[in-house]
Amino acid sequence: MTCDDYETWLEQRLHGALAPEESAALDAHLAACPSCRTYAGLARGTERTMQAAGAEMEARIDWERVRGAVLRGSRRYWLEHWVGLGWMALVAAVLVWKRLPWEAVVVTLAASLPLFALATLHVRRRFAAAREAQKDDAASLAWMRAEIEVRLRERRHALFLHVVLCACMAVPFILGILPPSGLPVTARVWGLAMLALVLGDAAYGVWIDLPRLLRERDELRE
């Protein structure tokens, strides 16, 4: 038996998982090995320090504030669902009420549908952790890394989609196929607003989300 083996036994004894006969052998080894005694002291010391830090934080935290934040977050979550549905209903109402020409309908739908898809993806992702954590290996590093790779891929695809979408919206105007003056004001305002949102999301992806996902991947290194 090496010191590493005895140190593992030490951990097992510290957490009540060592048989009595192994415990006696460990005591005999500890009496003769200063290095393992140092390890034992550190193991007990760090565990006590960590538990004390946790206990102090428990005493200091404002539980009412935490509960309030959770309730507010829960209300916001449902509100996002209803706002998404209301948004789509508004688009449909404008299309029906204004009886827009087919070009305007195409522009509006082209701008709205990917945005709605992105919004849905955002809401689904937000609480995916709660659902996905039910899987047996959900807390394993390999699983978490795979999940981050999926999110990275999705974000890169979303950026590609933004470029395509912006090109689809801009090219007809640039080539003069669909002069802005040929569209009703509602459709032009709508198209511009969607373009701003798509560009905003692309900027968020490039400067904030992608670097954060890469840091997350780095955080989960072995």
Added chain:
Amino acid sequence: MTFDAALQRRLLSLCLHLCGNAADAEDALQETLLALHVGLPRFRGEASIDTWAYRVAMRVALRIKARRRPEEPPGDDLPGAGAAGIEASADAARVLRAMARLPAGQRMVLSLFAIEGMKHGEIARVLGIPEGTVWSRLHAARKRLQAELG
């Protein structure tokens, strides 16, 4: 709130050990409780509620720690600065900073073991790894922590 106070306290402790500072730990706890609150109706009962809650907390805490840019200091709002005494505060700060430098897998095992009453079988279930791996990871984490703390 549908989760008992003892579980919430253990989740807070876990978040603190994984994030390394009080502000991030509180954010992680809020996000975890929110995810549990919203996800509860869809909870299929394949794992126990506690196991599920620990898994969610670990993933949220690691994500929140990663959100902090490397150039941002983690802050000195570590527990221990109050009546517990300056020595205790310095110890806690030193240990939590050293832990923050451990690889995520080792930090997760060490954090779960630091939760009072958590047995190795339960930790293995939470992490989805064999019990032998739990002990070897704990030993590796402790050795590395020993080196970090000098």
